[in-house]
Amino acid sequence: xxxxxxxxxxxxxxxxxxxxxxxxxLDFQATTMFWYRQFPKQSLMLMATSNEGSKATYEQGVEKxxxxxNHASLTLSTLTVTSAHPEDSSFYxxxxxxxxxxxxxxxxxxxxx
Amino acid sequence: KQxxxxxxxxxxxxxxxxxxxxxxxxxxxxxxxQWFRQDPGKGLTSLLLIQSSQREQTSGRLNASxxxxxxxxxxxxxxxxxxxxATYLCAVKDNFxxxxxxxxxxxxxxx
Numbered sequence: 001x002x003x004x005x006x007x008x009x010x011x012x013x014x015x016x017x018x019x020x021x022x023x024x025x026l027d028f029q030a031t032t033m034f035w036y037r038q039f040p041k042q043s044l045m046l047m048a049t050s051n052e053g054s055k056a057t058y059e060q061g062v063e064k065x066x067x068x069x070n071h072a073s074l075t076l077s078t079l080t081v082t083s084a085h086p087e088d089s090s091f092y093x094x095x096x097x098x099x100x101x102x103x104x105x106x107x108x109x110x111x112x113x
Numbered sequence: 114k115q116x117x118x119x120x121x122x123x124x125x126x127x128x129x130x131x132x133x134x135x136x137x138x139x140x141x142x143x144x145x146x147q148w149f150r151q152d153p154g155k156g157l158t159s160l161l162l163i164q165s166s167q168r169e170q171t172s173g174r175l176n177a178s179x180x181x182x183x184x185x186x187x188x189x190x191x192x193x194x195x196x197x198x199a200t201y202l203c204a205v206k207d208n209f210x211x212x213x214x215x216x217x218x219x220x221x222x223x224x
């Protein structure tokens with residue numbers, strides 16, 4: 001139990017386009033989901049906290065208009081990178097909270113050319 | 114703000130050796146501490162979770178300790194194997210459900 005999936009696992013897009021990444025809790029309901037970003041050889045940095053049915057809370061320095069988060073249901077949160085630029089290329093990982101624990105997805109590798 | 118530091122950044126050992134990975138954190142007001150394994154280009158695999166009231170946890174060849182008052186945790190790996198090669202991440206969770214990750218220790222176990 002407690003499986004979290006992400007789709008797509010890899011995506012390549014051109015600069016200026018938008019990309020949507022999905023995070024799903026497959027066998028449990030998650031009222032809270034988290035989005036992290038990991039640059040090469042660096043650790044994970046929390047970007048935002050997403051609560052079902054309400055606006056996401058963004059960490060300092062993360063542009064909310066650039067990284068749009070929607071948590072429309074108890075099993076799905078989406079992260080949309082708008083007008084992507086090469087510096088947005090990174091590994092994006094989500095996690096879903098259940099009973100005080102977080103379960104991490106496998107990550108999405110975004111490359112912006 | 115919580116800061117998590119891991120030492121060493123990289124470690125290379127021969128197969129069979131016992132080893133210790135270190136993690137330190139600046140704010141002792143934590144909810145729990147967790148050790149993860151990350152393989153290249155992959156997500157996180159949870160190895161051990163220590164609640165703030167606990168001192169250690171064990172799973173197979175892995176043992177993690179926690180000294181909350183001094184802001185330290187260690188991950189002990191016994192009889193290392195090449196399959197243990199990965200990056201090991203230490204993360205502390207605060208009372209607001211936020212994780213703070215260290216930058217990891219990249220372990221290479223040589224056959």
